[in-house]
Amino acid sequence: MFVTLKPSVFDPQGQTILDALSSLGYESVRDVRQGKFFELDVVADSAQEAMTISTEIADKLLANTVIEGYRVEVDPKRGEGD
Amino acid sequence: MSINQAVIETHGLTSAEYRRLLDILGREPTITELGIFSVMWSEHCSYKSSRLHLRRLPTEGPRVVQGPGENAGAVDIGDGLIAVFKIESHNHPSFIEPYQGAATGIGGIIRDIFTMGARPIALLNSLRFGELGDSRTGATTRRVVDGVVDGIAGYGNSIGIPTVGGEVAFESSYSGNPLVNVFCLGVAHAERLAKGLASGEGNPVYYVGAKTGRDGIHGATMASAEFDEHSGDNRPAVQVGDPFMEKLLLEACLEVMQTDALVGIQDMGAAGLTCSTCEMGARGNSGIEIDVSLVPQREAGMTPYEIMLSESQERMLLVAKKGREAEVEQIFAKWDLHAVRIGRVTGDGVLRVREGGKVMAEIPNRELADGAPLYSRPIKRPEGLDDLRRLDLAKLSPPVNLTEAWLTLLAAPVIASKRWVYRQYDHMVRTNTVIRPGCGASVVRVKGTDSALALSVDGNGRYCYLDPREGGRLAVAEAARNVACAGALPIGATNCLNFGNPERPETMWQFSEAVDGIAEACRTLEIPITGGNVSLYNETDGQSIYPTPVLGVVGLIKDATRALAGVFPEEGLEIVLLGDPSGALDGSEYLKTAHGSVQGCPAPVDLDRERALQSLLVEAASNRLLRSAHDCAEGGFAVALAECCIEGEGGGASVELPSTVGPHDGFGLVRLLFGEAPTRVLVSVPATERPRLLEMADAVSLPALVVGKTGGERIRIAVDGDVVADVRLEEAGNSWVTGFTRHFESVPWEQ
Amino acid sequence: MKFAIIEFPGSNCDHDAYHAVRHVLGQQADFIWHKDTDLRGADTVVLPGGFSYGDYLRTGAIASFSPVMDKVREFAAAGGPVIGICNGFQILLEAGLLDGALLRNRRLKFLCQDVHVRVEATDTPFTASAELGQVLKLPIAHREGNYHVVPERLADLEANRQVIFRYCDSAGLTSDSVNPNGSVGSIAGICNLRRNVVGLMPHPERACESLLGSDDGRVVFESAVAALVA
Secondary structure (H helix, E strand, O other), rough: EEEOOOOOOOOOOHHHHHHHHHHHOOOOOOOOOEHHHEOOOOOOHHHHHHHHHHHHHHHHOOOOOOEEEEEEOOOOOOOOOO | OOOOOHHHHOOOOOHHHHHHHHHHHOOOOOHHHHHHHHHHHHHHHOOOOOOOOOOOOOOOOOEEEEEEEEEOEEEEEEEEEEEEEEEEEEEHHHHHHHHHHHHHHHHHHHHHOOOOEEEEEEEEEEEEOOOOOOOOOOOHHHHHHHHHHHHHHHHHHHHHHOEEEEEEEEEEHHHOOOEEEEEEEEEEEEHHHOOOOOOOOOOOEEEOOOOOOOOOOOHHHHHHHHOOOHHHHOOOOOOOHHHHHHHHHHHHHHHHHHHHEEEEEEEEOOOOHHHHHHHHHHOOOOOOEEEEHHEEOOOOOOOHHHHOOOOOOOOOEEEEOOOOOHHHHHHHHOOOOOOOOEEEEOOOEEEEEEEEEHHHEEEEHHHHHHOOOOOOOOOOOOOOHHHHHHOOOOOOOOOOOHHHHHHHOOOOOOOOOOHHHHOOOOOOOOOOOEEEOOOOEEEEEEOOOEEEEEEEEEEOHHHHHOOEEEEEEEHHHHHHHHHHHHHEEEEEEEEEEEEEOOOOOHHHHHHHHHHHHHHHHHHHHHOEEEEEEEOOOOOEEEEOOEEEEEEEEEEEEEHHHOOOOOOOOOOOOOEEEEEEOOEEEOOOOHHHHHEEEEEOOOOOHHHHHHHHHHHHHHHHHHOOOOOEEOOOOOOHHHHHHHHHHOOOOOEEEEEEOOOOOOOOOHHHHHHHHOOOOOOEEEEEHHHHHHHHHHHHHHHHOOOOEEEEOOOOOOEEEEEOOOEEEEEEEHHHHHHHHHHOOOOOOOOOOOO | EEEEEOOOOOOOOOHHHHHHHHHHHOOEEEEEEEOOOOOOOOOOOOOOEEEEEHHHOOOOOOOOHHHHHHHHHHHOOOOOOOOOOEEHHHHHHOOOOOOOOOOOOOOHHHHHHHEEEOOOOOOOOOOOOOOOOEHHHEEEEEOOOEEEHHHHHHHHHHHHHOEEEEEEEOOOOOOHHOOOOHHHHHHEEEOOOOEEEEEEOOOOOHHOOOHHOEEHHHHHHHHHHHHHOO
């Protein structure tokens, strides 16, 4: 799960990192947005169900939807055989 | 686009206000102009409902260097220095997004202080939330508390200004509308006081700081939908603070002010570029012309309307002297900031906004800044107030076990230790903090001098709800008393007036009464109000908050080594209660905690006696008579005594009180232990100094009762020889320390 | 005796360190801006606390790339005494001048309070005037102060006596309950192998005057002065 600030919300961390990169000579980097990455190990009957649960979790806790958006990716194979 | 009735209404202008606008312009406004007027004439910027009342506050005094009207007030503290301070609210944003709401509140108040040329040296805050333990709203409230505290810490700690104290209170009336009031103190050289004005035709106008985004633009969605394509999602109501940027701005601006290349400076707070340009112009009797296409922008395709109304944080507007541009630009460049010239000062008194060659707005500055209509809104005493003010103890039964009632009170979140809160704040950075947060006023020394400043923010919404006039008087008296307890002479105050909807006559009655109460107390105690903030419309679903004026008082201690702590420093000291031994249960924390009742007439303050008490404290402290002084506030004598023991180094205490004459209702001992009344202070004094202290009290007819001694492992209260409450120090400490913290042990990690 | 106090954008204990060495100890002190590449003949380098670059990305990470850090590396390589306090410690770790990393405090919150630390070694330029086992009352103020190092490296640090300060109680006893942030081995401060570079989380510069509650921190700076004279 990737949680990032919504595009219109100012990201001071990203801006500061961008400035640091530019002072290190990486002039080609045009923008930096810093976010968070969560790995959830979810036991579910289907990828769809895992997606539903994760989305709910993102909405409820992991993302502050007032300022943050999120994207969920489900990898059904991970955790198989445990 | 055409300006029709609907567009005008969505901008919050009444038809009378719109007619006034037409008179000023002599023509129909452009949409940019309409937006500019709507924010400048909003309640927030224009104080249109409150200003007529605020005129009754005393704002002058021999030490006042700057009264209301500038970014912050200032008082003389000797040594060629001035103390610059102000309190401000950030209530609504803190409920929508607690972390950023509180953080940007801190950012805003800090900018108000350094804009005046002062180095900010201390922050305080006054916070009010719903009940932590409420089964319905408690979970949300705890989350809001956690976020607000985290936001204050996140911003204040990062920028390196210590948060040295404050207050946190809980009442259900704040559950849908918490109060986040933030106070900042700075120190400046008297001759370096900077002002927010623009003058000198042709002088360059600079923009410096963060880029402008579509943050906090209030233009209603309908109006905006008609003139641009951006959806509501593109206009976040939440602004994100960047303390790092502000730290750079702070250092760079103070460095620029060391030169004399600066004419005026103002931060872009509420109403952003609009407010700063027109207020600076109006104060300097000048015009300002800017080109919005030169304004650094964070997002593509921003309209002049959006640029003028954006409330993006960490931005400053400066007017420099012509010919000194390179000097100014160089200082900002050192701090990795880019000062952008966006316009110039003109002589025509007009705010002119261009986009490239095209004029988008042209408004006379003075009419825009000062011409908002002032309202004398209807006033009505609320019905049912008399019932509310009648306290009938006959219906209640007194506690069987006073010790248990005592422990329950110590664990009440309003009273319990706020250690969980203030340990999250860096309260020591800048190495000035002489008295740390925890008990009463905080004290910061002023480097380069012998002196120190004591600070306290206080309010009591419950008292004001029951009696707004008395509540106003009590708030001033308490904040000043706390400062005096630290051994400081109160020299100035700032107020944050948090009220409900001013369109309700009952709210305006509360407001008017509270202002009169504050004014009266400030006059008698000779503490001028040098500025502040009014926050109206604090209500949710028609439910108004308690009327809550919060007072921030600054006091001066000439010799920092004589600052007094609020707690017993050692064993074997005598404990003296200055003031009346007994208090009232009306509106008390005991009544609420034990009986769930908020009723009665709060004990009134005798302002002349209050003044005598405060003078005595200051004099006794400066003569090193006292070892500690602690105000008896919520929870009365017994709670004050416990706090002095728990937070101190003097062990427990054993005291004896005489029973007092009162109604035979079974609550006599309760009044004695937990009753609340102003003008009561618990002090500790070496036995050798006791006679002098009693003499001083006698000379001003102030009751002074030697009640006992510090030491031992228990806190014991006897009345007429019988022990009525007795607890191990450790047990009392446990109740007091965990009373608040226990609500937060399960708070999930912050986002 | 001349101290160089390095200032990064976002440093905020720079003036506190300056005040302590200049006004309390009466030594010379210079602020060195992070873009400078000259330490101006300093005898001792101080990396003060604060939030360099807003603590964005990782604490101390961006500052460790500042131009002045090359000079600090050279200075340290030549045996010059360097002390990093709080954020300065974090920068020294990011710059590879000291071993390990600082994680978020175990209870996740920023913590500002007095703690006690025990002096574990006196053969560094910043503890030479202290007694071995001496307990100092010093303030902490951080959110990322939970010292972490892999077990093998921890064993090395201990074997080489590179742990300089440990959290303890007022009697000098270490225990989990007086470890404020969860640091492995109750570690509050360490040094490099050569013992001239020291980093610690507590703030000795905030504890140099009894008016502020403790002057136990003076010994850290007095040691540096004495070390030079010796």
